[in-house]
Amino acid sequence: MYKIRKAEKLAENIFLMDVEAPRIAKSCEPGQFLIVKMDEKGERIPLTICDYHREDGTVTIVFQIVGASTKKMAELQAGDSFRDVIGPLGQASEFIHEPAAELKEKKYLFVAGGVGTAPVYPQVKWMKENGIAVDVIVGAKTKDLLILEDEMRAVAGNLYITTDDGSYERKGMVTEVIKDLVQNQGKHYDQVVAIGPMIMMKFVCLLTKELGLPTIVSLNPIMVDGTGMCGACRVTVGDQVKFACVDGPEFDGHLVNFDEAMKRQTIYKTQEGRAMLKLQE
Ligand code: NAD
Numbered sequence: 545m546y547k548i549r550k551a552e553k554l555a556e557n558i559f560l561m562d563v564e565a566p567r568i569a570k571s572c573e574p575g576q577f578l579i580v581k582m583d584e585k586g587e588r589i590p591l592t593i594c595d596y597h598r599e600d601g602t603v604t605i606v607f608q609i610v611g612a613s614t615k616k617m618a619e620l621q622a623g624d625s626f627r628d629v630i631g632p633l634g635q636a637s638e639f640i641h642e643p644a645a646e647l648k649e650k651k652y653l654f655v656a657g658g659v660g661t662a663p664v665y666p667q668v669k670w671m672k673e674n675g676i677a678v679d680v681i682v683g684a685k686t687k688d689l690l691i692l693e694d695e696m697r698a699v700a701g702n703l704y705i706t707t708d709d710g711s712y713e714r715k716g717m718v719t720e721v722i723k724d725l726v727q728n729q730g731k732h733y734d735q736v737v738a739i740g741p742m743i744m745m746k747f748v749c750l751l752t753k754e755l756g757l758p759t760i761v762s763l764n765p766i767m768v769d770g771t772g773m774c775g776a777c778r779v780t781v782g783d784q785v786k787f788a789c790v791d792g793p794e795f796d797g798h799l800v801n802f803d804e805a806m807k808r809q810t811i812y813k814t815q816e817g818r819a820m821l822k823l824q825e
Pocket residue numbers: 592608656657658659660661662663683684685686706707708716717718719739740741742743744747748762763764765766
C-alpha cells in the first residue's frame with residue numbers, strides 16, 4: 545500500500561497529492577511518469593511525476609478529473625492509500641544526460657499549458673539545481689485555473705504568465721508570448737520544451753518550426769494503460785511508429801503527427817464519458 549501524505553485541491557477539478565513511494569522517489573528523473581491503481585480491480589492511471597523528495601521517500605502527482613477513475617481518485621484524503629504505485633516509467637528528459645558544460649551554453653524556453661505545468665515543474669527545478677536559469681511561459685485559461693505559480697517562480701529564471709481571458713498578467717495564449725519574446729524582444733532559444741494539451745503542443749510546434757526553434761513535446765495525454773500493451777499511445781514520429789509510454793513520453797515535436805494522435809485520443813474520450821455516466825447512475 546502507498547499512503548497519501550497530503551491531498552490538496554489546486555483549482556477546479558485539479559488535485560495534488562504527495563504519496564509515499566520511496567523506491568520511485570529514489571530513482572525517478574524529470575520527464576518520467578508513474579502508474580497508480582486505487583484498488584485491485586481499479587484502472588491503471590498513468591500520471592507524470594510533478595516532484596520528488598528522495599530523503600522523504602515521497603513523490604508528488606497532479607491530476608485533473610477527466611473520467612470516472614480520476615473522479616474517484618479525487619475523493620481520496622491524506623491517510624488513505626493507493627493499492628499500487630508503479631514506476632518510474634518512460635524515458636527521462638534528454639537534457640539530464642547532456643554534459644553540464646554544453647547544457648550551460650544552451651538557452652532553454654519551457655512552455656507549460658494548464659495541467660501541463662505539473663510535468664514542466666520538475667524539469668525547471670532540475671535546471672535550477674544544476675545552475676541553469678531558464679525562461680518559462682505558463683498559460684492558463686483563467687486566473688483560477690493557474691497552478692503551481694509560487695513553485696514555478698522559485699525555480700524559473702524568467703517567468704511569463706499568460707491567461708486566455710486576461711484575468712491575470714498577460715492576455716492571450718502561450719503562442720502569443722513565444723512570438724513576443726522571439727520577434728519583439730529579440731530573444732533566442734536553442735531548445736523549446738512544450739508540455740500541455742495536445743492542441744497547444746500542436747500549435748506551439750507549428751510556430752516554433754516557422755521560427756526555427758527545436759521543440760520537445762510530452763505525449764502523456766494519449767496514454768491509457770502506460771504499459772506498452774494497449775497500443776493507445778501509438779504515434780507517428782517522422783517515418784517511425786513509436787509508443788509514447790515506452791519510447792517517450794518526450795519526442796521531437798516537429799516530427800510528431802499530432803492530428804493522428806488527437807484522433808485516437810477522441811476514441812478513448814467516448815469510453816471515459818460512458819464510464820462517467822455509469823458512475824452517476
Ligand atoms: P487548457 O485547455 O486550459 O490550455 C492551457 C493553455 O494552453 C492555454 O491557456 C493556452 O495558453 C494554451 N493553448 C490551448 N490551446 C491552444 C492553442 N490552440 N494554441 C495555442 N495555445 C493553446 O489546458 P488544460 O485544460 O489544463 O489541459 C488539460 C490537458 O492537458 C489534458 O488534455 C491533459 O491530457 C493535458 N496534460 C498534458 C500533459 C503532458 O505531459 N503533455 C500533462 C498533464 C496534462
